[in-house]
Amino acid sequence: MRLPPQSSEWITRSKPLRFRFEGRAYAGFEGDSVASALAASGVSVLGHSFKYHRPRGILSAANHDVNALMQAGGTPNVRADAMPLAEGMALTAVNTFGTLERDAGRFLSGFARFLPVGFYYKAFHSKRLFPLWERMFRAMTGLGRVDFATPRLRTPKRYGFCEVLVVGAGPSGLSAALAAAEQGAEVVLVDEQARLGGSTHGASDLIDQVTAHPRIRVFTETFAAGYYADHWVPLVEPNRITKMRARAVVVAAGAYEQPAVFRYNDLPGIMLASAAQRLIRRYAVRPAQRVVVLAANADAYRALQDFIDAGIEVAAMIDLRDAVPADQQSMLAALHIPLHAGHCIVEAISSGKRVAAVRIAAVGAATPATNIACDGVFMSVGWAPAAPLLYQAGTKMRYDEGVHQFVPDTLPDGVFACGRVNGIHTPAARLLDGERAGSAAAAHCGFGTMKAVSVPAEAESPTHPWPIVSHPKGKNFIDFDEDLQLADLENAIQEGFDNIELMKRYSTVGMGPSQGKHSNMNALRVLARATGSTPGEVGTTTARPFFHPVLMSHLAGRGFTPERRTPMHPRHEAAGAVWMPAGVWQRPEYYAVAWQSRAACIEGEVLAVRQGIGLIDVGTLGKLEIRGPQAAEFLERVYISKYVGLKVGMTRYAVMCDESGVVIDDGVVARLADDHFYFTTTTSGAALIYRELSRWNTLWKLDCGLVNLTGAMAAMNLAGPKAKSVLAGLTDVDLSFPYLAVREGSVAGVPARLLRVGFVGEWGVEIHVPAEHGAAVWDALMEAGKPHGIRPFGVEAQRLLRLEKGHIIIGQDTDGLTTPGEAALDWAVKMDKALFVGQRSLQAIAGKPRRQQLIGFMLPADHAGDAPKECHLVIENGEIAGRVTSIAWSPALARHIGLAYVRSDMATEGQVFSIRLSDGSMVMANVVKTPFYDPDNLRQKEPA
């Protein structure tokens, strides 16, 4: 029921909002939460519980009410107690079969006796029936439903920086922020509520000072989701994450008020006293007419005035303590509220929809004494610190017997705590504690000196050590998320799960969406009592991120999938390129020609290179440069061949191994001067190899420097019988320079490096130019080649062309264990060098029989039917004897040709072996010598 206007209310009464819940229309105001608007409309059942489908309502009204999860259109698991109301919302309760009123799952409550803790471990595992049971479980579990039509939401992320980050804007947090800012620090203050002040409900005079302070930035409706190394705290806002890097963090996150445990403590209408206060003060909602307050601390008495002001009749004060302090007793007397000291609620009685009465008794008494009629129970029996951030930061916590809660014992450098999370609960003391922590945090960052503030200790414990009443019939819930009763935990302990982590994992206590905010502390007490230890000895479970669950779209942000493109990318696009990913790059697989098949297009490109002229963009290769007196020495160490003796103006094939002697990369090294080399790596290896070489250079301290020119240079390979004459018209370099040489000059008016290469088996030259001129040079070459039918060719054509020459591709024709010898690269290994990476391993391997050998093979000319595919296995006597690594139809040879690993004793030229296809059929192949095409390599030396 809605109250008259309250001074502290958050709702805007001039802005009514309409919404639907479970198909019925309701109204609320702007500023309402979904739960408060429903409470104002007299709805007390907001959802059904996870296991027994029991009706549940508001417990905390503080974003921990997992039993009030709702489906909001396509959005599952919306927390009604935290979700701001919006016009036109259509909500339903999650986890009901049918509607909330007619939930077919309600019968489960009656079966509770059949469903002891861990019941699903104890049955349902007959091999035959398990799949059926499992299907049933899967139909019943889960909470909200995902909507497959939800689009990918892209939310931005921000990076933030500050000196002091204060988490929590209750009294201690406000005070800490102000103290730190006053000392000169830049402060960020975060609170998950829409307004500052926490439990003061706007009554703090610090709020205006904080809001006006030039050095304090305030984030409301924002929670600190976790603490990561070096004061790195993601702040989750309604529409984004700000990743805040602070120099010091003050955790003033407060505490969660804890429920008492008694039979039927889950009935709607039974809530935390702080929840009732929130409803009254923020939303002007009267949560009940006549209530019983269950108390064990001063907080309960401080809250009384709020209840009375809201017109609530307090039928009785049930206080778990035998000795209630005199001031609290006289307060009750003045208000004419009967006190039952040393009493507890044994059981709540339901009207069907919500609590109708409570049965109370003296603590420890055998028989219930009195029934008190009420439609609400407000519990204020104690607190548990909101300490996840402190735990994640590495704080050592200890159990303080004075306040019956865990408090920080040793805080990590730059991390501070104050207020309730620090065991300080009295309002005035919280302000002082905040001032102390804020000042210390600012001083930690070099602003001012740490003020000496003395914070008085708590006179009495705000938390009762045992707010738990057992009942032979159970239904006294400890974990509302997971529907766990006291007996469930006791039984788990009986079964041997008597360690806090094991108990959690077996019973699932604390594993629900609220992550045990209302259950962990009571569970720990149960375990401590059962094992005769103290809560401190039992300890807590690990508090892992996140504080509240975080939307995947927030975490994902915009999604960063960088893609690299060469300068010629638009040219390929215009020429009809069909793209394929190559590491982080996009490369043309082939160029589509209208009305031609993929195979025909590729064959056309191959033919152009073999008979006329072709041009391929090889700018994705890694391109590195090394200079210095010891540059040659460096290359000698990282590659398996020799480079000290390489003549200036010449190039050499280069293979790199890792320390275990496995081939990891290849490329070409060109010597431009005695102390200056330019060299290439594979496309996918570029970044990794540069990093690895930089690491070696750092370790070895040779006198040379390495530069990564991969992005700075464009590169293309012009190849074919007509390539030489076409290029001649565009360059000042004398093209009679020999095969495998390198020259510097100009191409199309642009400074260029020309490497005479033979990868595709025709006369060819790799032209490397500054990236900004890449497209212009490409255009000039394409234009000049036009009369000769020049065609751009893609990766597929190049794969075939190189296969015809028997050249390997690292990663396709090698794998994570291939040695140079196995890959037929023995000739490149110079074991007589002083030192190179992988040398020792290769020495060790040299003495052992070779397991496998890469060979060239051909299928018979009359082969019909399916050809093998890459990675089909070579089979000999029913055993695996190798695999195909490359295979293609060679137009030049009119045969299927390929490369394969075979057992070393099967590698002799002319030997026949069999390859097994996916369908199990066998194909015969012959070992042949490579190159398949132009075996004497004449065409690549001079244009044919």
Next chain:
Amino acid sequence: MPWRLLRFALSDKHPEPRMFTRHDQLKPAYDVVIIGGGGHGLAAAYYLARDHGITNVCVLEKGYLGGGNTGRNTTIIRSNYLTPEGVKFYDESVRLWQDLSTDFDLNLFYSNRGHFTLAHTDAALRTSRWRAEVNKHFGIESEVVGPEVVKKAAPMIDLSCGGHAPILGALYHAPGAVARHDAVAWGYGRGADMRGVEIHQRTEVLGIDVAGGKVTGVQTNRGRIATNKVLCAVAGSTPRLLDMVGIRSPITIHPLQAMVSEPVKPWLDPILVSGSLHVYISQSARGELIMGASLDPYEVQSTRSTLDFPEGLSAHMLDMFPFLSNVKVMRQWAGMADMTPDFAPIMGRTPVEGFYLDGGWGTWGFKATPVCGKTMSYTVANDRNHELITGFTLDRFRNFELTGEKGAASVGH
């Protein structure tokens, strides 16, 4: 409702005894001391007692049962490996898995869901074919399938993965399964306990006594134990234990992280893995999405979580399943993985007589739990390496006889 739950309803007192006997004292001597009360150590204890009749055994656990990687993994079980050694080994493991619930009389929720390794590049497709062919050779169900089969098994998937990593095909492995990881440790623990094995939690090993190249005892925070046989099964801490006996190994420790969503109504049946997007995902019987990714790229001996992990993994999850934008991640955590240079484990006898090693498990120790227990118990009982683990011995690094599961990690071109 199964009849066996009836006794809970009919009994006033919870009719279930302790799963693990509490032992207040360590004995002065045991025939075998197993260090590490995770799945592997407990499984070895179970089979030592059940199959080899060796029951004077204690399992020492620094923390609590199954608190290491047993309770931190994404619970995937499969046998679609690349090397013959790996395939045979994991195939035996899968066979054992299928009967464990019955063996233990404990429901492990061993759930056969089918396992897709998605290929987004032709290089990945090649590797898939390689694995499929090797698997089929050893009689294991594996097949390269097209994108349409993936779509049929998970109709809601975006086959283009946000447009930048289109799914070209997949390696489909029908026996792929998930299981309740904690329960595996409990089942083995209870089975070992019933047969006389002592399990000591909160017992830390401080040193291992070696005399004349032989193990003679173990020093713990609760005193010394005499023994001639020690089995070390302590993923994440293997190098520290090896230091105690002076054995060098090439193991490095990398963190491996995972995260779980809030429960949502089950919608995803199969297990999906994408190498290119670094995503492992399955949905548990509770409705939680259990998500993993690749190893952290640096050595750290810590179980701390990092923020970049849920950020990167969420982005890739949304590439595959854009509609999860409104689903929340509930919790993240990390474990420590023993990494070896060839991505295969290190098992069996060692240069120190009586010291047996079960380590180097990298990211795949969970699925090997039963077969590790089987083979290590045989190895310890007979002081002879079981034939299934001869490819995994420590001396392979000295002899350059690596068993390359890394061979599956083909470089993309």
